[in-house]
Amino acid sequence: MVLAAKFSVQHTSVQWDATAVRQCAEFARRTAVGEQTPLIERCGAMRASIDAAALDGRLPVAPPWLG
């Protein structure tokens, strides 16, 4: 499971659990060639889905103390 929040346009926070990290195809491709996930800056597909949700209004963009 992955939790995402955007407190503003410029901000994005993502909390992964261990299962989600294991299931990510991009992480799997890169760890297979020796990378470690903490040093992988992001998963492009995850980021794209967050951006799309924010633009569509499915993911609200607001500081944490609102709603």
Next chain:
Amino acid sequence: MSDRNGVRSIDVGAPPTRFARGWHCLGLAAPFRDSGPHAVEAFGTKLVVFADASGELHVLDAYCRHMGGDLTRGTIKGSSIACPFHDWHWGGDGKCTKIPYARRVPPTARTRSWLTLEQNQQLFVWSDPQGNMPPANVTIPRIEGAYSDDWSNWTWDTLTVDANCREVVDNVVDMAHFFYIHFAFPTYFRNVLEGHIAAQYQKTRSRPDYEPDPGRSGGGQSGRGQSGSGQSGGGQSGASTQIGLVSEAAYYGPSYMIDYLNYDYHGVPMDAVLINCHYPVTPERFVLQWGVIVKKLPGLSPEQADKVAAKFAKFVGLGFQQDVDIWTHKSRIDNPLLCAEDGPVYQLRRWYEQFYLDVEDIPADMVARHEFEIDTSRAVEAWEAEVAANLAARQGASQPVPSESGVG
């Protein structure tokens, strides 16, 4: 946390009495090979560092188990350190190898030896209150420039700080202090915390209202920058505008950060590696260390490259001194009050807590992957226009949703 008048108090907490589990850098390795034994006050005690006959470095508790003599004031004899009090010889593995005036060494004659590692021309010891060996994946990565003739030699500086070492680690998520203290202008700031690694990615540019001294930079853990010389006619466009810095930094464990920097030096792109590391002396004192190597510019002699590195290291040191001024006058605070544009301080402290717990007691969420990002290159106006267009295309307002959503 707020009283009936809405006033919030500071929870001062208390520094942990145990020390962090992990590899700790004691300094550059070569100086420990010079002449006699060396003393390091760390981990609430005193350590003796000495080279054996083959040049391998060993670290033992400094206080002799016989009658408490200080081995750092003793003599290296062969591959042992001999105590100045009664000449008991101790080997690198902690076993007593010889007592010149005695017929036999008592069978329990063994002192604490610290597991060592040499990497990047630096000496590390493994600290673990549980006494376990380090897991295979918990190590110090190799920095290729440290072994290359295309790079300068290391600078190395130290500063003793009367504060708990969590203060320096907090900086890995503190984007705002780069803006206010460094006069840097982060346009991109990202943290990834996962496992035993805490990473920071940063892009900064010169502030439009402030022209920094060319060749200065701030990245990783740097502290307050100088307000010093800018370009004359400040604010004019010219060759020195838009000095950019790209920084990719990470803590590998609780105390050793490697920061890969790329920045403009008088208009020429430069590569540097900055080490920011520390070891605890007591729960209220730590030794902060920083070292720099720079990639040689074409045509620079080794001596010139070392001078460039020294100049950069001096600038970094000025920054750290200003951080120290903050740390030594601030209160410890376990309940920081954050705004929406602050970095993930609570998550960083949760990551850092793993090093103070027994391995079996580390909960999954303490080492789970957490990402935080502020990207100011995202233009608000353009974003708002796109959202409005999307909503209009769907011909209706979006449904109210909770502030955190599961995605994917």
